[in-house]
Amino acid sequence: MRMFCIFSVLVNLVLNCAHAQTPVSDLLTIIRAGSLVDAKNGLVKHNQLIFVRGARVERVVDGATVIPGGVQVVDLSSATVLPGLIDSHTHLFLWGEDPAKGGYDANILNAGISLRAARATYAARRALDQGFTSIRDVETEGAGYGDIEIKQAIDEGTIPGPRIFGATRGISTTGGYDLEGYAPELTLPKGVQIIDGPVEARKAAREQLDHGADWLKVYMTHRSWLGKEGQLVSQPTLTVEELKAIVDEAHGWGKRVACHAYNGIGLQRALDGGCDSIEHGLDMTDSQISQMMRQGTWYCPTLAVYYLDWAPENTAEGKRDRLRTSLHEVSFRKALHQKIKIVFGTDMGGIPWQQPIAQEFSRMTQLGMTPMDAIQSATSRAAEMLDARGELGVIEPGAYADIIAVSGDPLTNIAELEHVKFVMKNGVTIRNDLLKN
Numbered sequence: 001m002r003m004f005c006i007f008s009v010l011v012n013l014v015l016n017c018a019h020a021q022t023p024v025s026d027l028l029t030i031i032r033a034g035s036l037v038d039a040k041n042g043l044v045k046h047n048q049l050i051f052v053r054g055a056r057v058e059r060v061v062d063g064a065t066v067i068p069g070g071v072q073v074v075d076l077s078s079a080t081v082l083p084g085l086i087d088s089h090t091h092l093f094l095w096g097e098d099p100a101k102g103g104y105d106a107n108i109l110n111a112g113i114s115l116r117a118a119r120a121t122y123a124a125r126r127a128l129d130q131g132f133t134s135i136r137d138v139e140t141e142g143a144g145y146g147d148i149e150i151k152q153a154i155d156e157g158t159i160p161g162p163r164i165f166g167a168t169r170g171i172s173t174t175g176g177y178d179l180e181g182y183a184p185e186l187t188l189p190k191g192v193q194i195i196d197g198p199v200e201a202r203k204a205a206r207e208q209l210d211h212g213a214d215w216l217k218v219y220m221t222h223r224s225w226l227g228k229e230g231q232l233v234s235q236p237t238l239t240v241e242e243l244k245a246i247v248d249e250a251h252g253w254g255k256r257v258a259c260h261a262y263n264g265i266g267l268q269r270a271l272d273g274g275c276d277s278i279e280h281g282l283d284m285t286d287s288q289i290s291q292m293m294r295q296g297t298w299y300c301p302t303l304a305v306y307y308l309d310w311a312p313e314n315t316a317e318g319k320r321d322r323l324r325t326s327l328h329e330v331s332f333r334k335a336l337h338q339k340i341k342i343v344f345g346t347d348m349g350g351i352p353w354q355q356p357i358a359q360e361f362s363r364m365t366q367l368g369m370t371p372m373d374a375i376q377s378a379t380s381r382a383a384e385m386l387d388a389r390g391e392l393g394v395i396e397p398g399a400y401a402d403i404i405a406v407s408g409d410p411l412t413n414i415a416e417l418e419h420v421k422f423v424m425k426n427g428v429t430i431r432n433d434l435l436k437n
Contacts, residue, residue: 084133084402094349
């Protein structure tokens with residue numbers, strides 16, 4: 001009898017999650033917005049009505065418009081309303097990389113796949129609750145195609161979470177990814193799919209695309225250290241020919257390629273190989289930034305993560321950590337000045353999922369980005385990179401009804417976005433801590 005009761009509770013939980021994620025009708029809901037951030041045009045409108053029918057925005061009109069009777073009204077007249085946020089660089093299957101807790105290796109060696117999937121489910125809910133209604137998850141760190149399966153569970157309404165653009169396994173070369181440093185006679189799992197040569201590169205791309213990858217993620221650099229003259233040196237991985245095979249295959253499928261690249265030879269190969277986005281870009285030269293401009297390459301800097309877990313200052317690793325951060329600040333400012341297409345990304349997973357995702361906004365604005373530009377990087381601009389212009393990152397007719405709200409004004413205090421109070425995804429209210437409906 002006790003087991004039956006437990007089973008019944010679990011079934012009800014699953015059904016409740018499914019109901020919370022899936023619109024059950026095309027009934028009309030109207031949101032009254034006190035202030036509405038039009039991220040697409042960089043404007044703020046006041047006293048607006050957002051008509052939501054089913055999963056989509058039907059229209060946005062002036063608040064003086066007569067509201068028809070019998071319609072559900074969500075009163076956010078004292079709040080600032082924005083499009084749902086997009087984090088363009090996450091790792092659902094990472095659980096932080098605290099060296100005191102075993103670092104990266106513990107994620108793969110100590111946790112079974114069921115535990116990792118449970119943690120990824122938690123991470124997905126964390127993202128959604130914080131107003132990130134879409135994420136680009138840039139590889140599973142040894143968990144295979146788990147991001148696509150979490151995506152399927154969300155899409156079918158089994159669990160709550162954001163819309164996921166998944167990059168599945170990631171790709172690097174022999175000697176180009178963890179796990180490392182163990183006895184050479186041991187065969188250990190790797191955090192990515194290992195390839196050597198253009199034929200293997202193309203085959204890996206085909207395998208990952210065949211298994212549902214929305215993007216491909218390639219590691220163009222691996223370790224970094226201080227050179228003899230105190231400069232940052234990063235180990236290159238794929239050759240230009242290997243990357244070109246991956247990019248060619250992905251583009252043939254209508255997909256794009258994200259390249260992890262710190263600096264130097266590997267970053268240059270990423271650009272010469274035709275990557276679609278540079279991830280991190282810690283130390284980019286003026287000529288590389290110019291090449292990004294010419295090629296239309298996106299830049300996802302992930303600033304906040306590089307301020308965490310520094311080694312002691314008097315060690316080689318500690319000096320490297322501090323140099324990476326200082327160079328990163330310079331590169332970000334140069335990219336901002338040259339008007340490179342910058343999108344918001346955090347490397348969550350590398351950062352524990354318990355921390356606020358929106359802390360990245362404060363780093364971006366501290367380094368010179370305006371609050372509106374930072375918001376655009378996580379809304380309309382990210383949607384453009386994800387080939388979802390007009391559907392995500394905006395509140396306009398035809399867009400998905402992914403809508404959030406905060407109590408204050410994020411344009412005067414960007415940290416307001418760390419305290420999202422209202423979340424709607426696909427026309428379904430996920431949470432409302434602001435006002436009564």
